[in-house]
Amino acid sequence: MADLINLTIDGVPVAVPKGTVIVDAAKKIGNDIPVFCYHPKLKPVGMCRMCLVEVGTPQIDRNTRQPMLDAEGKPVIAWMPKLQTACTTPVSEGMSVRTNTRQVLEARNDMLEFLLTSHPLDCPVCDKGGECPLQNLTMAHGPGVSRFDYEAKQHNAKHVPLGDLIFLDRERCIQCSRCIRFQDEVADDHVLQFHERGRHMEIVTFSDPPFDSLFGGNTTDICPVGALTTADFHFKARPWELDNTPSVCMHCPAGCNISLNTRLETHTGGHEIKRVMPRQNEHVNEIWICDKGRYVHHFSRAEDRITRPLVRDARGNLSESTWEAALQLAADRMRGRKVGGIIGDRLPNEDAWLFGRMFREVLKSAAVVMSPAIPAAYADIARTYGVGKDTDFKQLGKGDVILLVNGDLEQCAPVWFLRLRQAVVDRGARLVVAHDRPTKMHRYAARIDKYELGRAAHWASEQAKPLAEEFKSARNLLIVFGDEKLSAEGARSLARSLANILVESEHAGKANSGLLPLYPHGNTQGVFDALPSGGAMPERVDVAWLVGVGENNALPQSAFTVVQELFLTELTKQADVVLPALSFAEREGTFTSADRRVQRFYRALPALGQAKPDWWIIQELAQRLGAKWSFQDAGQVFGDLAAQNAQYTGLSYELLSRVESQWPPVGRSDLYYGGTVYDNTGGVGARYAAGAERAGFMAAVEWLTPPEADIEALQHLPRVLYQDGELIRRSKVLAGHIQFNETEIARAAR
Ligand code: SF4
Ligand code: SF4
Ligand code: FES
Structure with a gap:
């Protein structure tokens, strides 16, 4: 080489x-x-x-x-x-x-002795105790005794809030500046700085609001001592008490690899997630996660989780029932009737696959759709003209073009923001941004196109040809796009125009080129892939069957409603049968990120009450309606999906759980080097090929004239990370960060 x-x-x-x-x-x-x-x-x-x-x-x-x-x-x-x-x-x-050599070993010894002159002897109560580089290196290289006077130690404030999510223990800081440098170099949020000099030097935040960043939790991982801790984990557990289970975040399209740290709580007798940590996957999130992925987990053990089936009784109240009675009632009401199914895009592939099969084969109807509905209008285009299978964001740099259209990348896919920003700022990729308002990515753009609110699709259909011409000479062309302020037709028109830019500039179906959609959640692509194509919801059905749809949905009118959910929401309260589902932490399954990487997550917590995985509930209903299904676990359902769905051919749980050596090696055993990031023991997943790659064709798609006025779409709030919703509301540390209106969103988007 x-x-x-x-x-x-x-x-x-x-x-x-x-x-x-x-x-x-x-x-x-x-x-x-x-x-x-x-x-x-x-x-x-x-x-x-x-x-x-x-x-x-x-x-x-x-x-x-x-x-x-x-x-x-x-x-x-x-x-x-x-x-x-x-x-x-x-x-x-x-x-x-x-x-x-003796000189080197003495220098290490001296440096540690020096560092410890102003470091408190907190290890027995420090959150980093047990996974602390300073502890480990002191044991390996430090002096057994100190020549300094213990009474002369510096004493500083030990519980300084740096914002409401991170606390600083000033005594413990060894002034390495990793936190400042992460915020400056990686997140580009200049919110931390050193203040004063010498032994009085300390970390301060100078932003308003303090520590204003979506990525602050990462500083606690890479801080080599217990100086920075999260409000979520502070004093909650000791690291050696925690079990560690590989998982995947499903709160945005990036699909970050995470580790769920759980512990049995003696006071409640139940298991809980104590913290969420990054799990290294250099293909996906490297070693970073955003603060939503880190702190939103509390919904998994929310007090209002439904733990038993509920059925509306003769007095009109929802009352507890048995699984047998609730399933039989739901199946009886579905038999021979017009059923309309809606499934949320945070549900795993296995559940969506059986839900789709249920409609195709058992109910023999296509009245099944995904929630939210708009991405279904363009997910087929995104799948066909999506990024090539071997795409690696790290290879993007000089000579490449990133076109970002109609989406706030930092808010919609925070870790992609980190990675694509580095492609531009550190490695010289050319960024072209088109939006109706400023976003953080505008800071790095070589060119900015501004269109009127809601006119993204019009802009793209007018600009596609000149852009294709301009981008022909680019080495690679990555097109990232969102559906903000667009109707389904508008979003479809936009996706088609962008696909045609790829085709006409001769970048379709290639590695490091293609469409990258900013879907709302972590499994939008997977749920779309699993459902029958062309599903449509009639205005009226006999039975509405709603699986993990949350709230604020356009629902069909129905005489009877069956809901599979985690909590008692406004929607579940209206249902006739409520079937309690397991959260992602209590079961296994797979998610497909928006760049089509299929990834496994594993069971970290025992089942809560009588709740069951959604695929199991769907199978039970299917069996009562005559299906001969007998899947024993999620892996068997995935096998069925891979056998029947062309995109997933060749994928298996075994393949998805394959690990590989990664550089830099910053997993758990190397915590001195990279922080408390977890090693990837659960698999790095696999990306399935884009349709254009698979077919080897470069044909243009039919252009679609965008609708003249997307009046209804203009009412939608732009998508932001801390969007109000069922899950974030159940996380106390994040609840205060929810953005409820356009003013708050505009302020957050900067
Ligand atoms: S990373 Fe930790 S030890 Fe280093 S400067 Fe920041 S607070 Fe201090
Ligand atoms: S960037 Fe997206 S996938 Fe990653 S932790 Fe944040 S919300 Fe989860
Ligand atoms: S000087 Fe700090 S690690 Fe080299």
């Missing part, structure tokens, strides 16, 4: 790409040089001096300009007189590094 640099570290040869720093080169051969301020996802700053090593380079003969050789014919190494920081020193050809 070109540009590989050869060096030796403690005599062990290693070859790494040009530009690699010594710490990373050493990591490649399993040599863990201790670090505090260095983080492989941030630019090196050399602040803590923990990584000091001896560095030498080949001595060059002044006359011949060639490396000098010793008597044995080996290069003569000129050692630098002082120790060097391994985190800021890039490797060079022939370099020699020593990491285990």
Whole structure:
């Protein structure tokens, strides 16, 4: 490979790409040089001096300009007189590094002794205790005793709110600036800074509101001590008490990999999620998650979870029933009648697949739709002209174009915002933004097109041809788009115009090019894929069957309503039969992100009461209506989906759970290096091919004239991360962040 640099570290040869720093080169051969301020996802700053090593380079003969050789014919190494920081020193050809000499070991010892002069002995009560790099490195490299006077320690405030989601313990901070650098370099939210100098230096937030960022929780993961903790986890548990289960976030189209940390609560006798942490997947979220993904989990054990089936009694009240009675009643009312089904786009693939089969094969009707409805108008286009199977956001950079149309990327898919922003700012991709209002991505745009509110589809149909011409010379063309302020027809028209830009600029069906839709939730594509195509809801049905649709939905009129839900919502209160469903944390399944990566999530909590997985409930009803289904678990249902649905051919639970080595290795065992991110033990998932790739065709789609006035769509609120809804309302730490109206949304969107 070109540009590989050869060096030796403690005599062990290693070859790494040009530009690699010594710490990373050493990591490649399993040599863990201790670090505090260095983080492989941030630019090196050399602040803590923990990584000091001896560095030498080949001595060059002044006359011949060639490396000098010793008597044995080996290069003569000129050692630098002082120790060097391994985190800021890039490797060079022939370099020699020593990491285990007396001088190096003494320096580590001294640095730790120095750091501990102003660090409290909090470990027994510190939230980071048990997963703290400072603890671990002190044990490995620190002095057994300190020469400093314990009474001379600095004493600082220990519970400083940095906003309402993060607390700072000033005594514990070792001033590594990882938190500041994450906010500046990765999130581009300049909300933290150092204040004062020397031993009085401290972290402060200067934004209004304080710590104004959607990504603040990540600073608590990468803080190498217990200085930063989340309001959600502060004093809630010790890390070694927690079980760790791989899962997938379903609150936006990105599909971040997460770990659910759970514990049995002795005071309630039940299991709970104590915290949600990132799980490394360099294909998806690297090691980051947004604050919604981190804090919204409380709905999983909300007090108003339904734990038993409910049936409307003779007096008109919903009262507890048995599964047998409730299922029989629902099945009897469906038999031979016109049933209309709506399924929410946060339901896993397995549930949506059986729901679709139920309508196709048992009820023999296409009166089945997804909620929300608008994405179904363009999900087929997004699937056909979507990003190529081997797309890797990390490869986007110079020569590539990212076109962002009609969506606030940071609010709609926060982790994609982080990744695509880096493609533009750090690696030189060209960003073109078209929107009716400013969003954070506007900061990085090479060009901004502004259209009138609700006119995105008109803009695209007018601009498609010149844009296709302009983007022909681009190496790759990624088109990210949202359906904000559009009707179903408007959104379909927009998607078609954008697909045609790909076709006409000759980028359709290629890796690192294609459409990337900003769907509302984490399984919009998967639910769409699983339902029969062309489903439509009549105005009136005999029985409405609503599976995880939440609220605020356009429902058909019906004489009888069957609802599968987690909570007693306004909707469930109107139902005739309520069937309690398990949350994502209490079962297994798969989600398909908007870039068509199918990913597994696993059971982290025991079932609550008598609640059941939705696929099981659907199967029970199908059996009572004559179906001969006998799926024993979600894996078997997925097998059925993969066998019958062309997109999912070849996928299996086994394949989706495959793990691979990732760089940088910042999983759990490496917490000194990258923070408390979890290793990926649950699988990195697999992306299915886009239709254009599969068919190998590049045909244009039929243009669709956008509707002249999308009056109703103009009433919709733009999509934001902290949108009011059933789930976020049940998270106390996030409830105060909900944006209820356009003014709040505009303020948040900046
Ligand atoms: S709060 Fe943590 S991450 Fe931030 S400077 Fe202090 S020790 Fe480093
Ligand atoms: S970016 Fe999206 S998928 Fe990732 S944690 Fe946030 S809401 Fe979840
Ligand atoms: S100076 Fe190298 S890790 Fe801090």
